[in-house]
Amino acid sequence: MNTPLAVNFEDVKAAAARLRGNINTTPVLTSTTANRRTGAQVFFKCENFQRTGSFKFRGAFNALSSLSPEEKKRGVFTYSSGNHAQAIARAGQMLGIPTTIIMPDNAPIVKREATAGYGAEIVLYQPSETVREDYCRQRAEERGGTIIPPYNHPHIIAGQGTTALELIETAGKLDLLLVCCGGGGLLSGCAIAARELSPNCRIIGVEPEQADDATRSFYTKTLHKINNPDTIADGARTPYLGSLTFPIILAKVDEMVTVSEDAIARAMFFLWERLKIVVEPTGALATAALLDGVVKAENRRVGVIISGGNVDLKGAIALFEKC
Incomplete structure (x- = not known):
C-alpha cells in the first residue's frame, strides 16, 4: 500500500x-x-x-499564517543561507511574529543585511563546524519557539x-x-x-x-x-x-x-x-x-x-x- x-x-x-x-x-x-x-x-x-x-515568501507566509495564536506569540526559528531567511523575517514582520534566523557566516552579505532589515534576530554559525538543524533545534527549545524549516514542511x-x-x-x-x-x-x-x-x-x-x-x-x-x-x-x-x-x-x-x-x-x-x-x-x-x-x-x-x-x-x- x-x-x-x-x-x-x-x-x-x-x-x-x-x-x-x-x-x-x-x-x-x-x-x-x-x-x-x-x-x-x-x-x-x-x-x-x-x-x-x-519564491520563498510564498511558503513562509503560508506557514507562519497557519500557526496558532500561542505559537505566533512564542516566535519562529529557522535556518537559511538567505532567501528563506528573508522570507520568514518579512512574513514575521507582517504578521507580528518574532523571528530568529540561524545563518551561515558565509551567507551573501546582501541577504544577511536584508534579513536583519526585516527585523529578524540573526545567529551566525560556521558550516564546517556546526550542524545547522541541531543548532536551530537547541535555540528553539531554549525559548519554546516553533521551527519552520526551509523546505521540509x-x-x-x-x-x-x-x-x-x-x-x-x-x-x-x-x-x-x-x-x-x-x-x-x-x-x-x-x-x-x-x-x-x-x-x-x-x-x-x-x-x-x-x-x-x-x-x-x-x-x-x-x-x-x-x-x-x-x-x-x-x-x-x-x-x-x-x-x-x-x-x-x-x-x-x-x-x-x-x-x-x-x-x-x-x-x-x-x-x-x-x-x-x-x-x-x-x-x-x-x-x-x-x-x-x-x-x-x-x-x-x-x-x-x-x-x-x-x-x-x-x-x-x-x-x-x-x-
Whole structure:
C-alpha cells in the first residue's frame, strides 16, 4: 500500500487562498531571443519580483499564517543561507511574529543585511563546524519557539506550489516545466500543481553539477547527501532532499538534470541582458538547462521558474569578468 504524500493539490489551493492579497502575482515574461534559440515557446515565471525577491515568501507566509495564536506569540526559528531567511523575517514582520534566523557566516552579505532589515534576530554559525538543524533545534527549545524549516514542511511545500499554479493559470497548459532544486520545496510543490492543472506536462528538476544530491537520489531512489557543495548557486547548497519532498519528487517529477557552473553564469547574464531582469545564480538554473541544450524543447510550450533575484552584485561582477 502506497503511503499518502504529505501535500496534495487541495493544500496548494488552500495556500493560494491564504496568500491572496499578501503576495505579488509575479509576471510571466517571454523572449523572442529565447524562443529562437530553443525553437520553443518559453514562459518565464519571474519570482525575482516576489516579496523579498524570491519564491520563498510564498511558503513562509503560508506557514507562519497557519500557526496558532500561542505559537505566533512564542516566535519562529529557522535556518537559511538567505532567501528563506528573508522570507520568514518579512512574513514575521507582517504578521507580528518574532523571528530568529540561524545563518551561515558565509551567507551573501546582501541577504544577511536584508534579513536583519526585516527585523529578524540573526545567529551566525560556521558550516564546517556546526550542524545547522541541531543548532536551530537547541535555540528553539531554549525559548519554546516553533521551527519552520526551509523546505521540509507541508505548508512550505504547498505555498511554493502556488508558483506553478499561477504560471499555468497565466500561460495555459505546458508541455515542459523546468524548476530549480535545492531541498525540493519548490520542485515538489510545483510538481503537485502542474500534475493537476497540466496533466501531460513533463516536469524536470534542475541542479548544479556540483550539488547533484537530488539527481543522484532521484535515479537511485536512495537519499544521497553532499555537505557544503561548492557552487555559485548558493540556494542549491542544501545537503539533501527532505523526508517530505523526496517522496513527492519521486512520485510527481519525470526527470532530473544538472548544469555546469559556466552554464549557470551564462544563463544569469542572458536573463540580465535580454529580459532586463536581475536574477541570482540559483534563479537561473532552470534557464541554464534550457539554453545549454540539456533539455530539448523544440516545438513545445515551456514553463521556466526563475526562483529569485537576490544577487550579490559585487560577486556577480567578479563572475562576469571571469566569464
